[in-house]
Amino acid sequence: MNRIAVIGAGPAGLAAARSAAAAGADVCVIDAEPAPGGQYLRRDALAGARAHDPATALPPGVEHRPDTVVWAIEPVPGGHRLHLRTGPADDPGRTGATVDTRALVLATGAHDRALPFPGWDLPGVFTAGAAQALAKAQRLAVGERVLLAGTGPFLLPVARSLLDAGARITAVLEAGEPVTGWLRDPAGVLAGSGKLGELAGHLAALARHRVPYRPRTTVVAAHGRDAVEAATTVRLDRDWNPVPGTERRVEADAVCVGFGFTPQTELAVAAGCAMAEGFVRVDAAQATSVPGVFAAGELTGIGGAALSAAEGEVAGAAAARLVGRDPRPPLAALRRVRRGRRFAAALAAAHPVRPGWTTWLAEDTLVCRCEEVGAGELRAAARERAASAARPLKLVTRAGLGPCQGRVCGRNVAELLGDPRLADGFARRPIAAPVRLGELAAGNTADGTNTCAGPR
Amino acid sequence: MSERLTARIDGREVAVTPGETVAAVLLRQGRRSWRTTRGAGRPRGVFCGIGVCFDCLVVVNGVPDVRACRRRVAEGDDIRVQHGAELPR
Numbered sequence: 001m002n003r004i005a006v007i008g009a010g011p012a013g014l015a016a017a018r019s020a021a022a023a024g025a026d027v028c029v030i031d032a033e034p035a036p037g038g039q040y041l042r043r044d045a046l047a048g049a050r051a052h053d054p055a056t057a058l059p060p061g062v063e064h065r066p067d068t069v070v071w072a073i074e075p076v077p078g079g080h081r082l083h084l085r086t087g088p089a090d091d092p093g094r095t096g097a098t099v100d101t102r103a104l105v106l107a108t109g110a111h112d113r114a115l116p117f118p119g120w121d122l123p124g125v126f127t128a129g130a131a132q133a134l135a136k137a138q139r140l141a142v143g144e145r146v147l148l149a150g151t152g153p154f155l156l157p158v159a160r161s162l163l164d165a166g167a168r169i170t171a172v173l174e175a176g177e178p179v180t181g182w183l184r185d186p187a188g189v190l191a192g193s194g195k196l197g198e199l200a201g202h203l204a205a206l207a208r209h210r211v212p213y214r215p216r217t218t219v220v221a222a223h224g225r226d227a228v229e230a231a232t233t234v235r236l237d238r239d240w241n242p243v244p245g246t247e248r249r250v251e252a253d254a255v256c257v258g259f260g261f262t263p264q265t266e267l268a269v270a271a272g273c274a275m276a277e278g279f280v281r282v283d284a285a286q287a288t289s290v291p292g293v294f295a296a297g298e299l300t301g302i303g304g305a306a307l308s309a310a311e312g313e314v315a316g317a318a319a320a321r322l323v324g325r326d327p328r329p330p331l332a333a334l335r336r337v338r339r340g341r342r343f344a345a346a347l348a349a350a351h352p353v354r355p356g357w358t359t360w361l362a363e364d365t366l367v368c369r370c371e372e373v374g375a376g377e378l379r380a381a382a383r384e385r386a387a388s389a390a391r392p393l394k395l396v397t398r399a400g401l402g403p404c405q406g407r408v409c410g411r412n413v414a415e416l417l418g419d420p421r422l423a424d425g426f427a428r429r430p431i432a433a434p435v436r437l438g439e440l441a442a443g444n445t446a447d448g449t450n451t452c453a454g455p456r
Numbered sequence: 457m458s459e460r461l462t463a464r465i466d467g468r469e470v471a472v473t474p475g476e477t478v479a480a481v482l483l484r485q486g487r488r489s490w491r492t493t494r495g496a497g498r499p500r501g502v503f504c505g506i507g508v509c510f511d512c513l514v515v516v517n518g519v520p521d522v523r524a525c526r527r528r529v530a531e532g533d534d535i536r537v538q539h540g541a542e543l544p545r
Binding site: 039372 | 459473475476477479480488489493495496498499500501502503504505506507508510513516519521522523525526527528530544
């Protein structure tokens with residue numbers, strides 16, 4: 001019971017595990033992927049057995065549980081109990097187990113946010129993160145003529161990965177101001193100077209491949225019968241309303257979109273952690289409002305891998321202290337957190353999602369992809385049936401009740417209906433990962449195996 | 457990439473590389489969609505690519521609702537298109 005469990009093995013989780021282990025704590029890392037690294041440090045999955053990689057290595061003595069999802073969390077005296085399933089994704093034969101922990105570090109990361117537009121449900125429309133993951137881990141380019149659209153600096157490394165995977169990129173479309181727009185906050189930009197060098201490298205690669213980078217432009221429609229064949233691009237005004245007369249039809253077999261990120265907060269919400277504007281609230285030690293639960297990385301605010309790693313290091317040290325160890329104060333990491341947050345704030349200010357996106361939608365444009373609920377239906381439910389809170393809205397329209405549980409549509413529904421707070425009602429998912437009824441019925445392994453928790 | 461596995465896609469044998477996801481195998485075969493929606497019967501394939509959106513569902517060894525982007529192919533896997541809401545065999 002004196003163990004620390006770290007959920008997620010991206011930059012934040014890895015750093016948390018390392019700093020907690022360095023303080024002598026007993027650490028278990030639980031991760032849904034087969035190998036540590038998360039999205040940012042995702043490696044080539046086809047390379048077979050590979051050499052030791054210091055970027056994703058866990059220290060000796062740290063237990064690593066790959067291919068494992070945490071589907072529920074519950075408080076127990078002195079800590080929390082995690083409910084796990086381990087094995088091939090979505091397989092009914094996965095092994096169940098529970099882990100009791102004294103200290104928990106949530107490092108569950110974030111996923112791309114996609115904004116809806118007519119045709120975004122056609123096969124061939126991907127999130128930028130999908131294109132990135134398929135290129136990096138599976139050596140696969142999602143198309144031969146790719147349009148990449150969205151906002152923020154993440155579009156650039158995705159473009160680079162696509163080029164490396166052999167795709168031809170028709171254009172990179174930035175809905176907001178170009179990356180150079182950050183110069184308006186010189187201090188914030190300076191705080192992330194390392195990142196800027198990286199981005200300059202990506203821009204140079206785009207130039208070498210003669211890929212146009214167009215600010216204030218986006219994709220407002222994808223066309224095709226059963227898959228994407230073309231897209232409509234348009235110039236945007238400051239609020240992201242399309243500028244009439246600037247529509248262009250562009251041939252494309254793939255459209256990749258990324259409008260920032262949404263944190264994966266379901267475990268934090270289920271644990272009862274206080275939230276602020278969709279993110280987990282933490283103090284200087286990365287402690288959440290729930291004793292024994294720490295959070296690090298993108299679920300406390302979108303700031304990239306370096307900030308995530310710094311937060312993870314702080315969280316790991318704080319968790320080690322909680323279980324009775326005496327870690328060295330992580331002063332350098334705390335400085336990096338301060339600097340990183342400044343950069344993150346500059347980034348968020350430079351690449352907001354502007355309200356004009358709601359004008360891209362037709363009445364029948366799906367907002368909830370799972371339950372196939374259109375924009376018109378959602379607006380009508382809010383207007384005519386006074387479905388103004390998340391719960392009635394879900395029950396009237398079924399938006400957010402499909403298999404993704406509102407992960408893709410939650411924020412979009414909220415902004416479409418003009419009430420950002422609605423998104424909180426879509427973020428509550430007591431079952432944090434899908435479990436088959438047969439698995440629930442079978443419970444844990446017959447012998448109650450609980451190898452992760454050790455002697456209690 | 458020397459070692460190869462064999463899987464079946466809609467009844468046809470294909471050679472795959474260990475570590476490949478079901479989604480990557482399907483995309484490499486030139487497939488862009490492999491599911492139809494429950495309501496309008498519309499085609500879907502990969503969207504988020506990291507297990508969040510549940511668009512890329514596929515039937516693996518008779519079990520429906522498997523995320524193709526998360527599932528790595530195993531030797532002998534029988535993979536087929538999913539039509540609407542299916543019940544396990």
